[in-house]
Structures are given as C-alpha cells and as structure tokens.
Amino acid sequence: MAALAVAASLLMSACSEGPRSVAVIPRTTATLLWEPLHMGVAETARGSGLHIYWNAPPDETDPVKQSDLLLSCGKRGFRGVIFAPDQTFATRSTVLQLVSSKMPVVLIDDDQGPAPGPYLSYVSTDEQIGADLAATRIAAILHGHGSIAITGISTSLEGGVSREAELEKALALRAPGVKIVQRRFGDALITHQQQIAQTILERNEPVNAIVALTGAATRGAFYAKLAENPRSTIPIVGFDQDILVPILSGDVDSIVVQDTRAIGQIAMRNLMAQIKGESVPGFTRVPPLLLTRENFDSPKIQSLWEFSSYRWSSQ
Amino acid sequence: MISRLSGTARVTIVCILLAMAAAGGVTAMLLQQRAKGRAASRPYVADFSQSSDWLALGGAWTAKGDSAANTSEERGARLMNRSIVREDYQVDSDLRLDNPYGEAGLIFRASEAGEEGVDAYHGYFAGVRPTERVLEFGRADFGWQLLAQKALPESADPTQWTHLRAVTVGCDFGVTATFSDGSSTSLAATDPSCIGSGQSGLRSSLTAVRWRNLRIAPAGQEDLRPFQPLLALHQNDSTEGAALNFTPEAIERYISLTSIQARQHEVLPGVRLVHDFLTSPGRHPGVTLQGEIVSVPPLVELQDDSGTITIADYQSEKPLKLGDVVEAQGTVVSERFRSHLEDAKLRLLWSDTPFPPLSVSASQLMDGTFRGKAVTLEGTLVSATATHGGYELLLSDQSFLFRALASNDFRTDFAALEPGSRLRIRGAATSVEKYTNNLYPFTVLTDRVEVLHGPPWWSTRYMLWLLLAASLVFVLTQFLLHRLQQWHLRSVLREREQLAMEMHDTLAQSFAGIAYQLQAASHEKRGESQVQAHIENALKMVHVSHKEARRTISTLRPQYRDAAAIVSSLKETAESLSDGGDLKIDASMKGRNQTLPLPTTDALFRIGQEAISNAIQHSRCQTLTISLNLSRRETSLTIRDDGRGIAGDEIHEGLGMEGMKNRAAKVRAELEVTSVSGAGTTVFVRIRR
Secondary structure, three states, X not given: OHHHHHHHHHHHHHHOOOOOEEEEEOOOOOOOOOHHHHHHHHHHHOOOOOEEXXXXXXXXXXXXXXXXXXXXXXXXXXXXXXXXXXXXXXXXHHHHHHHHOOOOEEEEOXXXXXXXXXXXXXEEEOHHHHHHHHHHHHHHXXXXXXXXXXXXXXXXXXXXXXXXXXXXXHHHHHOOOEEEEEEEXXXXXXXXXXXXXXXXXXXXXXXXXXXXXXXXXXXXXXXXXXXXXXXXXXXEEEEOOOOOHHHHHOOOOEEEEOXXXXXXXXXXXXXXXXXXOXXXXXXXXEOOEEEEOOOOOOXXXXXXXXXXXXXXXXX | OHHHOOHHHHHHHHHXXXXXXXXXXXXXXXXXXXXXXXXXXXXXXXXXXXXHHEEEEOOOEEEEOOEEEEOOOOOOEEEEEOOOOEXXXXXXXXXXXXXXXXXXXXXXXXXXXXXXXXXXXEEXXXXXXXXXXXXXXXXXXXXXXXXXXXXXXXXXXXXXXXXXXXXXXXXXXXXXEEOOOOOEEEEEEEOOOOOOOEEEEEEEEOOOEEEEEEEEEEXXXXXXXXXXXXXXXXXXXXXXXXXXXXXXXXXXXXXXXXXXXXXXXXXXXXXXXXXXXXXXXXXXXXXXXXXXXXXXXXOEEEEOOOOEEEEOOEEEOOOOOOXXXXXXXXXXXXXXXXXXXXXXEXXXXXXXXXXXXXXXXXXXXXXXXXXXXXXXXXXEEEEEEEEOOEEEEEEEEOOEEEEEEXXXXXXXXXXXXXXXXXXXXXXXXXXXXXXXOOOOOOEEXXXXXXXXXXXXXXXXXXXXXXXXXXXXXXXXXXXXXXXXXXXXXXXXXXXXXXXXXXXXXXXXXXXXXXXXXXXXXXXXXXXXXHHHHHHHHHHXXXXXXXXXHHHHHHHHOHHHHEHHHHHHHHHHHHHHHHOOOOOEEEEEEEOOOOEOOHHHHHHHHHHHHHHHHHHHHHHOOOEXXXXXXXXXXXXXXXXXXXXXXXXHXXXXXXXXXXXXXXXXXXXXXXXXXXXXXXXXXXXXXXXXX
C-alpha cells in the first residue's frame, strides 16, 4: 500500500506543476522587448515562494502554438497566468475558460475585451503617451512640416489598432503640418517589412520620415535603409525595442520603448494579489520611454537591459 | 491451491514474492548503474541515424550517420540526445553555419529539455555568434544568463567547418573554437551553483547549420588544465560576461554585416506577382518570380504576397528547404485558374523563417483558396502506411477524407500514429492528380505531423478488445464456477462414500452378526440355554452397534470435527473401556484448536480408538497417554501405554493393525507402532497437510 501511495504521489507530481507555480507566456522569448518583462516578473516573485514557468513560441507569428501553450497552463495546475496574446481574438476563448475556472489571469499589452474582474486584470503600455512621444519627436525632426509613412499597422492586435489611432490623434495635435501619405499594414516577418519600407523609399514622391509601429516594422525600415545605394538618410521613429545598434549608428532616430520591466513587476504584483483574492486595478497603463542616442546610457534605459546578467535559476 | 492455504501461509507467500521482486528490482538497478558506469567511462560517438536516441525541438532536422543538419532558421532549435546523461565530460563537434549571422553550438548538462522554446531547458550552451563575432558561453534556465564571451579571431569564418569543444568538470567550464584557417579562441567560466549533470545536444538560431563528428567523452582535471589561466581570469573579472557590446568597431561591424543581409532581401527589379497570371490563360515565357518555398520536393510550391505557384520542374544549385527565398525564372503556364512554372531556374536569395502556416479546416481546403499555401489542419487518422522513406496517412475531418504524404524525420514516431488519433499536420495541399490519384479531394505534402491525442477509448477497436476481455472473463468465471460445483459434488460424494464404508464396516457388519445370532437362536435345537446365549450375543452386538452408530453420528456433526473433540472423545472411549479401573489416563492437545477435514477426524479417531482398545485389553498398562499435536504443517496423534509391550510379529499382523494401516493409507498418513517389551507400546500417526 505504501509503495502504491508513493507511486501515486510521484505520478501526481509528474503531471502537475504544483501549487506554487505561475506561468508567464509572452509572445516570444529571448528578445529585448520580452526579457525585461521576464526580469520584472522574476524579481517581483523572488522570495514569495512562487516558481515562474516562462516560455513562448520561438516565433512571434505562431498564434496556434501560443494558444496550445496557454491551454496547457489550465491542465498543468498553475496558480495563475500572465499572458501576452499574439492576436487579440485567437486566444480569447481560452482566456475566458481559464477565468471561468477561477484561475487568476493578467493580460499584457492587449485589451482582449472581457471585462476585468477578480480573476482578470490588464497591464499594458500607455499607447496615448507613446503616440505623443513619437508625434512630438516627428514634429521636432521635421520642424513641424513634411510627409510621413506609417508602417507596421497591426490589425490582429487591439493594441496595434489603438496605437495607430492614438498616433494619428497625436500627430494632428503636435504636428498638424505633417501629412501622413502612406499607411501600411504590418506583420512579424522582417523581410516583408523591409520590402514594404523599400517601396516607400523608392516611391516617386519620397516621404520625409517613417514611423514604424512595431519592432519588426522598425527593423524592416532599418534594413531597407541599409539596402539603399547610397544609404538612405530618412529618419525612422520606431516602436518596441528590438534593435539598439541603429540608434547609436544614427540609422534609427528613436524608438518608443515599452517599459516591459515595470509591466512585468506590476503584472506579477497583480497576479499575486489575485491569487490571494485581493482586488487589483482592472486596467493599468505603464508610460513608455523614448529611446534616443542622447539618453541611450541613462539609468532608466539601461535598467531595461539588466536581464542579461540575471540568474534565472532562482526564478 | 492457494485457497486451501491458511491465512498465515498466504501472507508468507506474498511476503516472499514481494521480497523476491524487491531483490530483483535492486539487482536490476545495480546492474543498470554498473552498466551506466561502464558506459559513462567510454566515449560516445553520435550516430544520428538512431533517431530514437534524439529528440528534435523546433527546426527542420535531417541526419545521416555521423552528421546532422538543421535547415531551418527557427530561433532556439534543438536536437537533444536522449540516451546519454553525464556529469564531468567533454563534447566535441564540427559545425558549419550557412549564414554569417545567427548562432550555433552545443548544449551540455541539460535537463527538462523536452519542450520547444528558445531557452526552454536547464543547462549550458556554448556557441559562435558571427554577427557579434564572439564565442559565448552561458546558462539557460528558461532564460539566458551569459557567463562568458570572447571575441573571435579576425580571420575566423564560422561559415566554414569549425571545431567546437566544451569541457565541464565540477563547476568549471572551458570552451574552445578552432576555425578552418587554424585560428582558435578559448574561454572559461565557473558557475558556483552549477548544474551537475545532464544531456547533450545541438542548438541553432536564425541560421541553418550542419554538425558532424559529435563525440562525448569523460573528462577530468587534466582536460581542464589548458583552461586554468582563463578560469583564474574569469574569477577575477566578473565583467567578462557583459552582454551588450557597443564599441565603435562593434557597431561598424554590425552595420556592415546587416547591410549584406539587407541587400540580399531586396525585391529584385522586374519581378512579377503570381496572381498576375491566374486570369491570363496560356504560356508566359521569360517570367521572373520571387517568393518563398513553402513546400519542398516532391511538390515544390512558391509563395509570394499574391498567391502560390507550383514549380513543375526546376534547376537549383542547392537543395531546396522550407523558408528559402528564391528568384525563379521560367515559363508560367496558366490554365483553369491554376498555374505552374516550367523549366524554372531557381536562385537562392536567402533563407528565412518559413511562412507562418494558416490554420484551416479540411472543408476550407475544398474550394482551392488555400491550395499550395503553407497550412496546418487537423484530422482524425484513418490509416497510416509506411512507404519508401516516409509514410502515407489517410485522415478524415467531419465528412471529408483526405490524404497526407510525409517523410521520416526526428519529430514523428511512426509507431505512435494509431488509427483514431487526432493529428495536426503542416504542409501544402494540392489537388494534382499525381498526388490525389483522383481518389481524394486534396493531398497534403506534410513536413510536420503532431499527435494531438490518441484514439478515444470507445473506438471500435477498443470496444472489440473490451468485448473480448469481457467474454474471456465470463468464460473464465463460468469455468471456475463449474470447477467449484464439481469440487463440491466430489466432496459430497467422497463423504457419502466415506459414510457408506463406515456403515458397511460397522452397522452392516453388526446387523449381519445380529441376524446371524437371531437366526441361530431360531434354529437352535440344543436347548434353552443355547438359545439364550445366542440372544445375549445378539443383544451385545446391538449395544456395540448402537455405540458405533452414536460415534459415527458424532463425527458427522460439525462440533465434533474439531481437534479438541477428538481428544475428549478418545479420552471418553478409554474411560469407558477401563470401566472404572485404576488406569491413569492423560489426554492433551498441543497447538491451536481447529476444525479438521472429516477423513482426518475419522482416521485419527478410529486409529486412536483401536490403539486405546489394544492397550487396555492386552497391555495391562497403568498409564495411558493420549496426545494430539497440531502444527501448520501436520497433525499427529500419539497413543502411548506403559504396559508389557507387543511381540515383534504381532506388531505387523494381528491386533487390528491391518485396519489401522488401511485407515492411515486412506488419508495418506504415516503410521508407526513401536513397542519395547516390558516398557509399553506407542502408536503414532501423522497426517501432513
């Protein structure tokens, strides 16, 4: 009987993550955008006794795999989930399933739709502030006049749509003399984004600047500039940190970076409170930062990259 | 057999079996440990053709003998060895990157490495990063911690064969990369709270890579000696592992390498879109297309932003792989809103992460919208058939039946493809007759098969098995019931036979004697006294018969079938026969009282009765001892007197010996009669269980 009990308990432990684990599923891992979130979560959870399971598809364009991973969280006995959806609607049902099974969920960087409640809260970048930072920068670069192209409009994400809308509003306010002459949809394929940027650079009436709304679109615009002969000097204002060197080389003027470390900290605090049954704010907006060559070495910006020396074995 | 054993005996047998099983288990573990120890002391040379030893996580892996390749540029793709787990060892391998960017190297001391994800394992990685021109070493714990980094030599070219060596002893690590031009670089690091043991594997990111000659061998301090100066430096300089390097030289190198990559990805001038030809039937020679390969031979499909086209025949300098972006020049043949490219000359522009497949259903593939595109779809497996170098699957989804063709790879265990399983397949669908045989609406040329879940328990096959098992149980139960009834009937008949024999031996004989005496009395002519003698004899026989009948009845009653009742009954018999004389009778029982089988009770009582009768009538004894001994293995009865003893020849003949022997033989008992002249006689009977 004792042997059976031991075997049963071993089987149980093999099939379950245990009662002290929470899952964090970003869009992908090992990138400048998502690893600060990892660090923010891990440093907040440190000492709480909660173990962090961190994983995501290697490719940001794989919503099926991400959905499978999220679905497995419900079966693996996690205490809660922090989740950044690839696409707004692809995982809405799974999120609702988790919430209805009373699993605390914190959604990152996307307003999926379901109202927040005891088991669901949202933490995301304040797109209004981000758009304002970008519009102000464009106004400064172009001295209030010129034309721009907007690339990387992500329609599969609520955050992507609202980012574009906020940018247009901010441009109208901060730079009414700047005209948007091109609006291009975006995906996560760099080469595709490069080719889109290439068509913009080669159009008969060149634009004065490109605003790239995603990390992939920013990288694509940067690559398109490099491929031009002679090298294009068109300013790029990007969103979401994916590359840093072009800021120092001057190929990218600035990037509106998400403070994903702070987002991770708040999300983990929310999750711990939700697990305890405490109430948390339904929506939390975290202001982004404008990364430029001038503030590249500032402590606030540098604090985002501290993840590279973090000891993950303690998470 | 077991049912006839006592509870204690059963417990003993179970304990012995458990002890034997435990001993067997321990022995097997010791043998396994010994075998492991022997294996751990020998070098392991990788044979990638043993696909069961390897687990592919991400990527598109191919292998032959001592070489393996990942043709995909997926981030963090791994091929993990499942058979070797070691502590202190060195891993050696040659590797060659297809591109001057990305990252590739070796994983060691890895655990929990069965999940896809860029750093989804616990373990160490050492590899080269051409873009940053560094050799790097670090630790993955579902997050990457850089432990050491070293610049590559100026002339080093990781796109040529490079030898990588990683040594791990205790918590010290050394890594060396030796390049094709003979230049090399080394680094070392100490991880104070290191991972002690684990598996080895291959890993790449953002580039296709080939490996060969992977060798894993035991390592000791002497293997780490060349790294000792670097280890001392690492311990004194904690900044060596700094991840972000933004020196002007590094920035210039990065921009230079990225420019090469960016120029490769430009849209070529004069390129047409696939969609342009769908509504223009006819042949269109001299067309240039640019797109990504979404399906590889036997069905080659090229996809651009507008659609897909089948490449019917082609020439290419390199074998095609998923994600290759190519320039294709040839003749587009467009008919019935479908087109294909003939006489194509393919030029590889660059390799990319394959297009994310669209998730579709079988019904969506029916209308042709998604044909030729990279798709994933689910289906229930109807049948799986092995073919040369791969396998053919027949799947159903809702009411649609379709076919899939796949090649053998590390990801799919053909044996795991059970009919009824739900599968998710990835690939490109086609309705070309060559692949559908005009039997199926479409065929999917598959590059990945994933088993979502096995067949449901209530499938026809399982139900048949269940029915078969239930039938077997029913038949077995009936058989056992029949055997039980037979056994019961035999027991009843045996008891009846016993009773009949008993009555024959006692009552029938007595009645015969009584009848004889009464008949003799009726025919007696010699006078009244002789008649009276016959009647008295008959009366004596009636008394004896009455007593026999009472005893027989008593042995049949359950309460007289326990061991204590035998002793008290024999004592009563002795007291009755001694008729109030001064014979000292000592009756005792050793062991726990228990119910005995009827044949045993009868044999013991009869033999005891005969022995007591002989002792009282013939031995002139003063003391008579009756002792019954009960143990788990046997039951024995001893009748001992202190009389004059029996002459040697009388022991074997006379004195009812024959009857006692017969009764003993019926229950397979041992009977011993020993007598010493002037010192008494002992009758001993033992029945083993």
